[in-house]
Amino acid sequence: MAVTQAKKLGLTSKILIGMGGGILFGLLLRNLFPESTFIDEYITQGFLHVIGTIFVSGLKMLVVPLVFISLVCGTCSLSDPSKLGRLGGKTIAFYLFTTAIALSMAILIAIMIHPGNASLVSEGLSFNAKEAPSLAEVIINIVPTNPLQAMSEGNMLQIILFAVIFGFAISHIGERGKRVAALFNDLNEVIMRVVTLIMQLAPYGVFALMAKLALTLGLETFGSVLKYFFVVLGVLLLHGFLVYPSLLKVFSGLNPFTFIRKMRDVQLFAFSTASSNATLPVTIETAEHRLGVDNKIASFTLPLGATINMDGTAIMQGVATVFIAQVYGVDLTITDYAMVVVTATLASIGTAGVPGVGLIMLAMVLNQVGLPVEGISLIIGVDRLLDMVRTAVNVTGDTVATVVIAKSEGGLNEEIFNDTQAGKTAGSFREQVKGPEIQS
Template identity: 85%
Template sequence: MATTKTRKLGLTSKILLGMVTGIALGLLLRNLFPESDFIKEYMTDGFLNVIGTIFISGLKMLVVPLVFISLVCGTCSLSEPSKLGRLGGKTIAFYLFTTAIALCMAILIAIVIHPGNASLVAEGMHFDVRQAPSLSQVIINIVPTNPIRAMSEGNMLQIIIFAVIFGFAISHIGERGKRVVALFEDLNEVIMRVVTLIMQLAPYGVFALMAKLALTLGLEDFRSVIQYFFVVLLVLLIHGFVVYPTLLKVFSGLSPITFIRKMRDVQLFAFSTASSNATLPVTIETAEHRLGVHNKVASFTLPLGATINMDGTAIMQGVATVFIAQVFGIDLSITDYAMVVITATLASIGTAGVPGVGLIMLAMVLNQVGLPVEGIALIIGVDRLLDMVRTAVNVTGDTVATIVIAKSENEFNEEVFNSPIAGHPAKSFQEQIHVHDKDK
């Protein structure tokens, strides 16, 4: 008698199922009960909001301890100052390089397609924006005056600096330092296990987030900025699925197809949460155990990337600048466009990896070239959806840079990267970790 083996759904399939069913439920409720106070109070702002918020909070709960502990572990293994400086230099240079590429491509495509229409300008447009920090203030704020406060506030740049200094000091105090390193390595294993537990809840959290989004997204907002939306989306897709895989192939020689296949979970998490920081635990987990990057590199480059590598945000800023200039009938010179590239590239360093913060930095870019900040009001309606896509692009760029730098530092396990077992979506993360540990 033949037995039928039932194939369990993998994490990627479950997340996709959660996304599709969530959107379907949201659209169904929206069409059946368009003005229902009950649906708004008990579903949109009640059940779905609670489940989605708990899921996001669970991910954010891990960010600070994960970044601090894993970065201390990574820095402890880099006892040579020259190696730490070389790693940091390569990382920042690669991130700024890809950001500049993203901006130039965004501006060029926006100029060619010309999404802006002067007839879109509405009377009384207004956008209240918080004061964007100056570049000098961003640099000053890198060094924490109170590391504990930086951790409580989630100030990633300050946490990174303190963790690097702390780990570097541990690696230079001899035998006592080795005992502290062992403690942090044990803590790192505990945090990684918590990550696997939180990720088991991902399909339910994604379902709630997508259902709420489908219930609240104003589709009428698409009409006035539909061209802007699709231009940004086009550039994001080109950057995520053409530029990054090309850079991966050129600088590492690895298969872009294998990389994209193994990045699906991370991209779906990023798309669902619209937050690079909230996705960071999943990104680190995938880079180490599915892509073969050693912890000493991943724990340094990925938290840094979630803080300063905002290619998706830079693309939005580039297209939005051209779009707003076209809407208001303002001609920008080559010098203005060059200033946009420079300002937006540097502004990406100060852009936090949380939803919606790109609009604040866009205000700084617009001011730099003399464009009306009020134009931001035109794109608010679709920014949330684009924010989700550009976050997926951001984490993809973080991981490409991490692989390239790890390979250049000989801190990369190519067997894990190419292993169909380590990258198989039907396998649990515990099984993937076991495979990775055997390969070490």
């Protein structure tokens, strides 16, 4: 009986159990064996680190082949150049629109709540930020000089551009192109099967990640920046659970509650891994098989969103800019705030290709309005936890945009969207993938 009940547990339930169990396990070890060298070396940095890293690496392993293959499949099915241009224009416009909303809301709420306190400034604050690229460099670096090198380095913007050009070329060489397209469609089925296999390991990977976090995250780090932490968290939740559902309802007329329920797996993956790119395989599968988005749209908008749509990061940058200005007693003008919105919105285009992601982009924004970059050291302690939440917000935004654009392009199966059982792990998608094996 126990075995039968265990089999009925869905992936979301298993991930939640893994997450809760990991946190409890980590806190238990932390309280029972404080400052234990054995626990630190063999459990935290040993067993848990190895399991968590393998899980995240397994997801990241799929990102480049998944993005390239699925994007080639999607692009080569769009033989009409005007349709490809229209899809790209809508996608980028929607992403920039939501990023601007996120930033404006973050700045306004931070000004109203005033989380910064000038007494926080102390001597010795330091943050060695790597130099952020200029907007011109970001645009130039979109074009790969070596596509294979871009794939080996995981440069997503370059991979996306090459995949679009490659897929477009396939669609314009007649019968030979159809044969190549058929090969990529078969490869796409293979890579999606690998996604389902990796997803079965999720509860164990999430357990290890959460346990390690509970063992290493010091409560004292919240101290003086507790107010900043809750302001950022509040704006992230507001954007994720109010703004996005409202935009979905306004632009598509679809039920936002159905959308949120079906996004739980993706949000949990994003929260656990703190990486939009690592979550991308799960996001694409959910969009196609749980939400009913056509592959040729999902395979274009989601990889692009994981690269340029960083609303969660933009919220952090907006609140952090106001917070640091208040801490150092710098009065920003309306022009300065407008510059923060413009700079951070445009900077989001290059965020994913920069090591250190949000904090380095924050350095660019702070420099733009003349604030000391050293202030970043105040928020480093809580950034890891906030990074997990804002990644969940980022992937939610990517998927909202994908559903809205799919609806406008006639590429959304509303029957699948409204079916609560559609695409569940034990449901239609796995049966479709496993079908040939069962029959043989």
